Amino acid sequence: MTMEADPGAMLDRARKYERQGRPEEAAAAFAEAAGRLEARGDRAAAGVRARQARALAAAGRAEEALGVLAAAEQAAPDGADVRAVLDGHAAHVLAAAGRAGEAARRAWAAMTAFRSLGDDRRADVAGAHAARLIVEDTGPRAAVDPLRDLLGRMPPDGEGHRRVARLLADAERRPDRDFDVLVTDPDGAGWGALAAALAVGAHLAVGNGVAWNTLGDRGARDDRALLERDWGVTDAAGWREQVRALLDAENSDPAVQMVLDRREPGMRPASWRAAIAGWCAERNVSEETTRRVIELSGLILRYEERFRADGLLGPDEPVRSVYGYDFGRAVNMARWGLGAGYCDADEAEKCVMTAGQRAHRVYGSWESFSAGYVLGRMLRFDEGEFGQWYARSVVGHRVLAEDPASPWRRMAWG
Known part of the structure; x- marks a missing residue:
């Protein structure tokens, strides 16, 4: 037999x-092996x-995936071992199709079946998956x-028990809202260079109530709609152009950074305005543009004063750069691009x-x-209205700066 x-x-x-984030090719290879x-x-x-x-579901082909799954279940032989495997995979397919409640029940069934077969490792994986799906379906x-x-049905010394316990603890301490909250995926990056880079995008993750430490958080249809609605992105080329602009800090008004760059340490407002002029x-x-950017320096001073009052800046500490706004959004653009199918996992991680x-x-810091x-x-959205x-x-800043579970509290900068 040839290889x-x-x-x-x-x-x-x-x-x-699959490991390389190439679901289309994975689906074709699984189909060939199944045949x-x-x-x-x-x-x-x-x-x-x-x-x-x-794999088809991961590639955004949910309807086709449901058809393949139905055919597999119809043709499957009897046996708890086969049923456990089918339930485990079905949970992922149903979740990708937006049927989180059904997916949670199938993952729970897979956990029970694997446990009865003595396969504790896969039972723990299925149980942790069921827990995440329950949260997705019902809210924390x-x-x-x-x-x-x-949790009561899982051995207390297993990894699955620890993961579900973390999800339960997070659900129990959640405030009465699903936004402006810190969410940490127990299976996501917790430490290291990738986690530190993902934490640069944590402002938006907290604001949206999604896990800060994973790239695969949302369904493809949601991410495609978000990118088209908010960014005008409808294909991979458009996504890559937005990524380039964000990573090069070219998405925001360049006048803002120019104004900040004219301010030297200890410079008084009048001297700063003169330097800009x-x-x-x-x-x-032009005279009109000069007037506008000088006024911008005054607006920046107003924000800095309010930042100090609200704990975002220390006494007399200025903001040196707004490039962080683009870098933080670039992390989330990677997440959305992966979810929309505009890039693979390797490209998304490289962006992050x-x-x-x-x-x-x-x-x-x-x-x-x-x-x-x-x-x-x-400066883009609030325009001095506070x-x-x-x-x-x-709120997002305080969550990230003060919550003991925040990556900003658990990892040093840089």
């Missing part, structure tokens, strides 16, 4: 594609077909009772790492980064 005809080799190739196994009459074929369905507060029930005069900037590295070069991020956001945009940004 290419060996179903085991095909499965290895399919799993490799070989079906030709042999191998009882494992149904599970591999379900794995194909799971309504998930407390079912999570307690689930001088810069404009050297470049023959680049954003983190550039933020660490510009700023010296989480606090200074946060102040720069918030100022950039305020309204809802400002209030929610301050």
Whole structure:
């Protein structure tokens, strides 16, 4: 038998594609392996077909995935081992199709079946997946009772128990809202360079009530709609152009950074205004534009004064750069691009790492980064009103600066 005809080799190739974030190729490889196994009459074929369905779902082809899953279940032989595998994969397919409640029940069933078979490792994985799906389906507060029930059915010394316990603890301490809250995925990056880079995008993650430490948080349809609605992005090329602009700090008004760059340490407001005017005069900037950017310096001073009162800046501490606003959004753009299918996991992670590295070069602390991020956001949306945009940004800063579970509290800057 050649290596290419060996179903085991095909499965290895399919799993490799999965790890690399290449679900389309993984689905094709799983389909090929399933066909070989079906030709042999191998009882494992149904599970591999379900794995194909799971890969299709990850590629954003949810309806096709549901069809493949249904066919696999219809053709599956009897047996608790086969049923456990099918339930486990079905949970992922149903979740991708937006049917989180059904997905949670299938994951719970997989946990029970694997436990009865003595496969504690896969039972723990399925149980933790069921817990995440319960939270997704009901919201954190309504998930407390079912999570307690689930936790009571898991061995207390297992990794699954620890993961579910963390989700339960998070649900129990959630405030009465699903936004402006810190969410940490127990299976996401917790430490290291990737986690530190993901934490650069934590402002938006907290604001949206999604996990800060994972790239695969949302469904493809939601992310495609978000990118088209908020960014005008409808394809991979448009997504990459937005990523480039964000990583190069070119998405925001360049006048803001120019104004900040004219301020030297200890410079008084009048001298700062004169420096801005001088810069404009050297470049023959129009009188109207010169007036506008000088006024911008006054607005920045107003925000800095309010930042100090609200704890975003220390006494006499200024904001040096607003590039953090672009870097923070770049992290989330990577998450949305991956969810929308505009990039693979490797490209998304590279974007995140680049954003983190550039933020660490510009700023010296989480606090200074946060102040720069918030100022950039305020100058785009709040325009000196100190309204809802400002209030929610301050809440996000305080959550990240004060919550003991925050990555900003648990990891040093840089």
